[in-house]
Amino acid sequence: MQFRVSMTLLPSHEDVQHNMGGLSHMSRRKVDVAAIMCVRDCFGGGIDDGEGGCQTVYIDDSRYENAVFGTGATEWYAVVATLRVFAQGYFCLRIVMFLYGCYCTRASEDIYKNRSVMQNYVRPGICLCAFPVHLLFTAVRSQ
Known part of the structure; x- marks a missing residue:
């Protein structure tokens, strides 16, 4: 066969x-x-x-x-890449400013004035983790 x-x-x-x-x-x-x-x-x-x-x-x-x-969208690559860089920078700036705000808020409390520098830097990170993520990473929509 x-x-x-x-x-x-x-x-x-x-x-x-x-x-x-x-x-x-x-x-x-x-x-x-x-x-x-x-x-x-x-x-x-x-x-x-x-x-x-x-x-x-x-x-x-x-x-x-x-x-x-x-x-022909590949012709727009430079424009799109530039917009993405600015958007990523804005996102990082929001995170840094949020951490700075948490640090300033915690540092102004009397209980944290005599703490070590490391504890003053750890507290904003804990505050960041406790904050609702959908409020931090999304844009505000008007109604």
Whole structure:
């Protein structure tokens, strides 16, 4: 018993569709690949001479669909990266200012005036952990 496997791939794609309606352009193209597979059981020397030397035992077809997108958004990388740097800086500034506010608040209490410097630095961290995170890291929304 000898099996022979034949496979045929049929690729196809449609024309590129462009969309220029925004700050950056976008293009889209659909791609399809059809795979047809045939498995034959060849006997009697394994030669398919057209006289019944092989018998088809399995036929299958599969279709794979995909979409390819293209965009001009990569041209905006420098602008987006700059905005992300400023946003990250603003976020870090908020954390530092919050810790400084916690430190000043705790340092002004009479109980902490005679404590060590290390305890005065640890208390704002504990205060940061006790503060509700959703109030610290989200923007204030007006109603």
